[in-house]
Amino acid sequence: MANAPRRWHSVPVDDRGNAVCVIGAGSSGLAAVKNLLEHGFAVDCYDRETGIGGAWNIRHDRSPVYSSTHLISSKPMTQFPDFPLPDHWPDYPHHSQLLAYFERYADHFGLREHIWFGTEVVSADPIENDRWRVRVRPSHGGGAERELSYAAVVVANGHNSHPRTPALPGIEDFRGKVIHSSSYKDAAVLRGKKVLVIGGGNTGCDIAVEAAQQAAGCWHSTRRGYWYAPKYVFGRPADQVNDATQWLPLRLRQWAFHRVLRLTVGDLTRFGLRKPDHKVYETHPIVNSQLVYYVGHGAITPVTDVKRFNARTVEFEDGTEAEPDLVVLATGYAPRFEFLDPGILGANPPRLWLHMFAPRHPTLAVAGLVQPDSGQFPLVHWQTQAIARWLTLRTTNPERAAQIWAGAADRAEWRWTKAKVSATERHWFEVSHVTYLKAVESLLKELTA
Ligand SMILES: Cc1cc2nc3c(=O)[nH]c(=O)nc-3n(C[C@H](O)[C@H](O)[C@H](O)COP(=O)(O)OP(=O)(O)OC[C@H]3O[C@@H](n4cnc5c(N)ncnc54)[C@H](O)[C@@H]3O)c2cc1C
Numbered sequence: 001m002a003n004a005p006r007r008w009h010s011v012p013v014d015d016r017g018n019a020v021c022v023i024g025a026g027s028s029g030l031a032a033v034k035n036l037l038e039h040g041f042a043v044d045c046y047d048r049e050t051g052i053g054g055a056w057n058i059r060h061d062r063s064p065v066y067s068s069t070h071l072i073s074s075k076p077m078t079q080f081p082d083f084p085l086p087d088h089w090p091d092y093p094h095h096s097q098l099l100a101y102f103e104r105y106a107d108h109f110g111l112r113e114h115i116w117f118g119t120e121v122v123s124a125d126p127i128e129n130d131r132w133r134v135r136v137r138p139s140h141g142g143g144a145e146r147e148l149s150y151a152a153v154v155v156a157n158g159h160n161s162h163p164r165t166p167a168l169p170g171i172e173d174f175r176g177k178v179i180h181s182s183s184y185k186d187a188a189v190l191r192g193k194k195v196l197v198i199g200g201g202n203t204g205c206d207i208a209v210e211a212a213q214q215a216a217g218c219w220h221s222t223r224r225g226y227w228y229a230p231k232y233v234f235g236r237p238a239d240q241v242n243d244a245t246q247w248l249p250l251r252l253r254q255w256a257f258h259r260v261l262r263l264t265v266g267d268l269t270r271f272g273l274r275k276p277d278h279k280v281y282e283t284h285p286i287v288n289s290q291l292v293y294y295v296g297h298g299a300i301t302p303v304t305d306v307k308r309f310n311a312r313t314v315e316f317e318d319g320t321e322a323e324p325d326l327v328v329l330a331t332g333y334a335p336r337f338e339f340l341d342p343g344i345l346g347a348n349p350p351r352l353w354l355h356m357f358a359p360r361h362p363t364l365a366v367a368g369l370v371q372p373d374s375g376q377f378p379l380v381h382w383q384t385q386a387i388a389r390w391l392t393l394r395t396t397n398p399e400r401a402a403q404i405w406a407g408a409a410d411r412a413e414w415r416w417t418k419a420k421v422s423a424t425e426r427h428w429f430e431v432s433h434v435t436y437l438k439a440v441e442s443l444l445k446e447l448t449a
Pocket of ligand 1: 023024025026027028029046047048049053054055056064065066069070071072073078119120121122156157158159160161203339367368369374375376377
């Protein structure tokens, strides 16, 4: 009997037949559940939290958002293609609106009944016939572990829940308070403090701006100079202007962007900010209209990389010193897949075809492991469409599926950006949305040809 429990390695295993296991009910997991259901699959989705929304649900223990977080990608560039964000919402909605949007998405497509909340996936192991043995347990204690077997696994566990903390010389001697931005929720913690924010990414810039408004002083330490894109250019959200110029050659777009910034914001070095050592589009975009403004007001002091911490002071590479009482490490997050054997996804960072398919495991796919120069959800929508069609093709036309899969290992080394983005762990999955969507589109055509 297909659904009767069977014994596997002397542990009872629920055989879920052709069902697919989805790990995570954030934006990527929800899109995966919806698109797999639409393709006729039975789906069991597990999330260790008790609600949907993943990163965008500020009540979740590991949510990286803070009370002031708004989208940095604008509405039309961010929404799922088949479920628009409401017209009357602003260009850059607040995180609470994003959560409401995912709640509506889940209700509209009837996804909740397929999600097991408060359930953590402890391990997912390949077994015979490309199937997967998945071990789950209640995430808040109590209850027994269960083992189930699935035809395929879609990993949608997000890449913003494991704080990356760099080795900072002398930090163990520092007497002030040190937090990672993952535990920063509200500007109240900055009030009246002398704050050092380390990290030039979007979160670091946001917190530096909040420190400029609330703290007694703010130093902002970055390893290099960055391009700070304003949220609006020519009266339009900057990513929409960027999108409208995609037909131009990259060099021309880079030149035009540098020119626009020069004409509007001006020469960043005049403000004491460092000259970027790279062209625009060669690092993940920093979108912040206020950072330069507050640097210009003297409320943020830009400083270079940290050289070392002392008991009370911090020395920087350029010889300057600061005496903060609170240090915020806005040093980002690292993708982690603790429930998978390290060999399964290959190297670290994982080399996946289209940042999605593990070449050695045709029934394992990752959704959402992309960092685009625009909103992420449209890319994940098409990723999960491709995953659903791929899994369908494996059963309807195994020969054709094998032909397509033959090049997967080589294609896992390909990058999906025209700009020279560094191949560090931080930037490995950086993609240009147009280049990436074109590649997914051609895969979708291959899968339906
Ligand atoms: C501050 C901030 C601002 C951002 N701004 C934007 C923006 O403006 N535009 C944009 O497009 N993107 C933005 N992002 C990127 C953001 O990561 C994506 O928008 C998106 O939320 C990622 O969704 P996800 O589903 O892939 O991951 P997550 O939202 O992190 O969801 C992963 C889910 O998996 C669950 N999970 C993990 N491991 C397990 C396990 N072992 N068992 C069971 N469940 C598990 C988690 O509980 C979680 O619910 C921002 C990110 C941050 C940190």
